[in-house]
Amino acid sequence: MSTPILQLKDASISQGDSLVLSNVNVEVNKGEFVYLIGKTGSGKSSFMKILYGDLTLTEGEGQIVGHNLKGLKDKDIPFLRRKLGIVFQDFKLLTDRTINENLLFVLKATGWKDKNDMNKRVEEVLNKVGMKTKGFKYPHELSGGEQQRVAIARALLNNPELILADEPTGNLDPQTSIEVMEVLQDINKNGNTILMATHDYALLLKYPSKTLKCDNNEVYEVVQRKQ
Amino acid sequence: MSSSFENHQKRRLISSYFSVVLSIALVLFLLGLLGLLILNAQKVSDHFKEQVVLTIYLKDTAKEVEINQLEKSLAMADYVKSTEYVSKEQAAEFMKAENGEDFMDFVGYNPLQNSIDVHLKADFVTSEQLEKISEEALSKNFVDSVDYDNDLVTLMNNNVKKISFWVLVISGIFTLIAVLLINSSIRLAVYSKRFTIKTMQMVGATKQFIRRPFVWKSVRLGIIGGILALIGMGIVLYYLNKTFPELQLLSNPAIITMLFVFVFMLGIIITWISTHIATQRFLNLKTDQLYY
Numbered sequence: 035m036s037t038p039i040l041q042l043k044d045a046s047i048s049q050g051d052s053l054v055l056s057n058v059n060v061e062v063n064k065g066e067f068v069y070l071i072g073k074t075g076s077g078k079s080s081f082m083k084i085l086y087g088d089l090t091l092t093e094g095e096g097q098i099v100g101h102n103l104k105g106l107k108d109k110d111i112p113f114l115r116r117k118l119g120i121v122f123q124d125f126k127l128l129t130d131r132t133i134n135e136n137l138l139f140v141l142k143a144t145g146w147k148d149k150n151d152m153n154k155r156v157e158e159v160l161n162k163v164g165m166k167t168k169g170f171k172y173p174h175e176l177s178g179g180e181q182q183r184v185a186i187a188r189a190l191l192n193n194p195e196l197i198l199a200d201e202p203t204g205n206l207d208p209q210t211s212i213e214v215m216e217v218l219q220d221i222n223k224n225g226n227t228i229l230m231a232t233h234d235y236a237l238l239l240k241y242p243s244k245t246l247k248c249d250n251n252e253v254y255e256v257v258q259r260k261q
Numbered sequence: 262m263s264s265s266f267e268n269h270q271k272r273r274l275i276s277s278y279f280s281v282v283l284s285i286a287l288v289l290f291l292l293g294l295l296g297l298l299i300l301n302a303q304k305v306s307d308h309f310k311e312q313v314v315l316t317i318y319l320k321d322t323a324k325e326v327e328i329n330q331l332e333k334s335l336a337m338a339d340y341v342k343s344t345e346y347v348s349k350e351q352a353a354e355f356m357k358a359e360n361g362e363d364f365m366d367f368v369g370y371n372p373l374q375n376s377i378d379v380h381l382k383a384d385f386v387t388s389e390q391l392e393k394i395s396e397e398a399l400s401k402n403f404v405d406s407v408d409y410d411n412d413l414v415t416l417m418n419n420n421v422k423k424i425s426f427w428v429l430v431i432s433g434i435f436t437l438i439a440v441l442l443i444n445s446s447i448r449l450a451v452y453s454k455r456f457t458i459k460t461m462q463m464v465g466a467t468k469q470f471i472r473r474p475f476v477w478k479s480v481r482l483g484i485i486g487g488i489l490a491l492i493g494m495g496i497v498l499y500y501l502n503k504t505f506p507e508l509q510l511l512s513n514p515a516i517i518t519m520l521f522v523f524v525f526m527l528g529i530i531i532t533w534i535s536t537h538i539a540t541q542r543f544l545n546l547k548t549d550q551l552y553y
Contacts, residue, residue: 126460
């Protein structure tokens with residue numbers, strides 16, 4: 035029996051006073067690769083923000099990696115995020131330090147102490163995304179695709195139970211998007227659960243998987259037609 | 262390439278830190294000077310009060326023994342700081358030197374009187390005390406008259422009260438300005454890092470973990486600013502003491518040390534609290550609120 039890693043029941047998602055999504059019922063199981071699609075402004079990012087605690091769930095129920103989203107306390111948010119790996123469209127790397135330092139910061143912030151273990155872990159994740167030789171560089175010295183690979187490596191550091199990728203290919207050209215997608219696919223094949231928001235339908239066709247759609251303030255699963 | 266970027270980053274950081282350090286140093290320096298002024302206000306006002314002269318004019322018939330006795334009794338009185346006997350000849354010399362001509366040439370004789378100049382201790386320079394001393398002197402039959410500038414004394418006492426009050430008010434305002442200026446410099450420095458702070462939160466860092474290096478960095482700037490302010494205060498104190506040794510600015514090293522410690526600690530405390538509040542503000546904001 036599959037284990038739900040993310041569950042939302044009758045949830046409503048609001049940005050300030052405006053209701054973005056209502057009556058959301060979603061379940062993501064361990065090991066799945068799930069797309070979240072929808073037009074710009076349809077509520078994909080708000081949906082993601084609810085999941086990593088950047089918006090508060092006020093109506094309905096929500097469970098993610100063992101945390102209750104309803105009434106999630108401020109002090110618990112860092113610990114929720116440690117169980118998640120978050121990848122953003124604009125990479126969000128710390129620009130004032132090298133790639134290695136970016137990754138070491140995450141490890142230190144999440145309680146790692148041993149220097150050797152930390153260096154080993156950084157090397158492992160960079161190797162996974164094919165960036166082993168670029169650790170000494172600053173983010174601005176890398177291409178968009180490379181920066182996104184580093185962001186994925188960062189998301190992998192603490193073996194997250196769920197990776198949330200908010201339009202990870204949104205800033206990339208089609209070829210680089212495919213390269214980043216390949217990385218995410220490989221990670222998924224290794225057992226990581228991934229929820230990826232995108233409006234790049236070409237990727238859905240190339241890498242078909244379970245798809246949720248945000249439309250008209252609702253989220254529903256899109257039934258795939260067999261080709 | 263990375264080293265040139267690193268150097269560029271360092272230069273940028275140094276110049277932005279420089280303005281923070283400079284504003285901290287300047288504000289603390291001015292605050293320290295004000296502190297010195299308050300601590301020495303009493304000495305300064307005493308210094309001016311003790312310049313007031315009460316002159317006892319003696320009759321020409323006064324005997325030397327009477328004059329000596331009066332001078333001795335005045336010197337022993339607890340309200341007198343110093344006395345000086347000025348003979349009529351000396352007075353004529355002073356007047357000659359002051360006017361540039363010998364008035365005795367056309368008057369034909371010296372109309373001036375022998376006198377005793379009395380400098381009183383600051384606490385006794387009040388209209389009431391001066392009147393009392395004057396009456397006491399006049400009771401002696403060899404004393405002709407007593408002269409002092411009563412208006413000047415009243416004016417001086419009123420002004421000292423007014424100045425002390427305004428110095429206190431200005432100190433309060435200045436302390437507030439100091440806190441606001443340093444706070445604003447630090448808030449700007451933290452504001453420029455708001456997206457970095459948010460990114461750090463996104464990867465699972467706790468607020469305390471994120472805040473710590475910001476606070477530590479600001480406290481270091483506060484320490485540097487404080488040291489610069491103390492050096493400035495030290496230089497000013499040295500030159501003031503050299504120029505006005507009578508004020509005895511360094512006579513109480515414990516108080517001066519306490520002022521220096523206060524100014525130094527103020528730099529640390531203000532930067533600490535300001536950074537704590539500024540980072541906390543951005544840590545508590547949701548991502549979308551960072552753009553407003």
